Amino acid sequence: VIDAETPRPHHDSASLRLVNLMRMLVDDGAHVVFLPADLHHVEGDTERLRHLGIEAWHAPFATRPATWLREHGARFDVVMLSRHYVAAEFLPLVRRFAPQARVVFDTVDLHFLRERRGAELAGDAGLKRAAERTRDRELALIRQADATLVVSPVEREMLTELLPDARVEVVANLHELAATGLPFEQRHDLVFVGGFRHPPNVDAVRWFGSEVFPLIHARRPEIRFHCIGVAPPPEVQALQAQPGIVVHGHVAELGPYMDGARIALAPLRFGAGVKGKINLSMAHGQPVVATSCAIEGMHLSSGHDVLVADDAAGFAEAVLRLYGDAALWQRLSDHGRDNIARHFSLDAARDTVRRVFLR
Known part of the structure; x- marks a missing residue:
């Protein structure tokens, strides 16, 4: 090899x-x-x-x-x-x-x-x-x-x-498949995981941070957005000027974020292949809000094992809906793990x- x-x-x-x-x-x-x-x-x-x-x-x-x-x-x-x-x-x-x-x-x-x-x-x-x-x-x-x-x-x-x-x-x-982590009631915040040497991840976080997260913050100011990945460039680092956004860079252990964040995000606007960030979260039982591009070829359907939206207002609405709906959260969590077992x-x-x- x-x-x-x-x-x-x-x-x-x-x-x-x-x-x-x-x-x-x-x-x-x-x-x-x-x-x-x-x-x-x-x-x-x-x-x-x-x-x-x-x-x-x-x-x-x-x-x-x-x-x-x-x-x-x-x-x-x-x-x-x-x-x-x-x-x-x-x-x-x-x-x-x-x-x-x-x-x-x-x-x-x-x-x-x-x-x-x-x-x-x-x-x-x-x-x-x-x-x-x-x-x-x-x-x-x-x-x-x-x-x-x-x-x-x-x-x-x-x-x-x-x-x-x-x-x-x-x-x-x-x-x-990993352990499922904390239950809905004990989880908080949003997380994105992806290395920033990969241009689609830079674009995704810039778009989410500048156009989507302000809509979420206006309605639920207690929600924080954790951005994790190797080598965040200056334009990603600059998003921390907005209240509620934390850019961590590389973290030695992802477990606490997989097990403790309520929702994972995949706001990719272009790319190819299948998205490891989605697989990783679903393997931990962490539900995902994603774009259509992000779930391409992944055997997922919106409302069953993921929520999908492609414009800023729709993406923010999907995040807020899932953040406040324990039954929907659990359903997506269970079906996401089934998707990993069946296909990945x-x-x-x-x-x-x-x-x-x-x-």
Whole structure:
């Protein structure tokens, strides 16, 4: 398995998915080797992989990827390359030094789709052209790979139309159900979780903080909005000037916010893939208010396991309604956990993982 860097499952959902995927392979008897393209050792996270039984490499033991693959390529039955920019660099090396191996391209999400939607939201022709260049690169890699992984049926259907001969499989986010935390009456406030190196998260928090939260604060001034995620930029930090908004940055332990905040938010206006922030909250029994974009491909329906709104007034109204309705809150909590068990658990993915990697 080759990804851009060592996965950090406490920092982002893509890392959690990758670690759980490798865990599943180890549990099924595979010998799993992980190489980060940046060759960095990450204290704690590299060791975590080894504790799971994964052979984790880094500098100075691996110095150049081509040299490492020349030495080790003959060992592998399957090589998985994560993200299009990693796959573009490594696929030729794998074909040269591990010609016997099947190549699996893990898109993580379709980058071109996220970029295109961001360009449309911004009305930026330059960004749209860049998204089309990414599209060309991703589709070329899908043609060259023996199998491609996407995280949602929506993305699989899109690729099936574009490349009907490609083998495309869905391996969604992978989560384990957590304890349900505090009951409705003991929970307070709103929480958003998402790393800010990801542009859709920056846009989402800016939109919610500037256009939605003031409507909530005007009616329920005791409600606070907790914003959690690595590397909040100045425009996100500046939202703290508004009463009721707290920007925490990275927190070492998310548990208190999953178990104690009453509602999780996913106010994304563009993006692709499936949203780990939604999975994480639902795995903890924490109901979610989201946009249509945020729940794409996640087997969710508004009023059953999530509340959905796409304009500022509607989003604020959904938050306030859920915040004050214990019966609705419990119903969404229960159905959200059912959604995780049915579509985003390790058991739900096991047959596909075995079919792609072990047969």
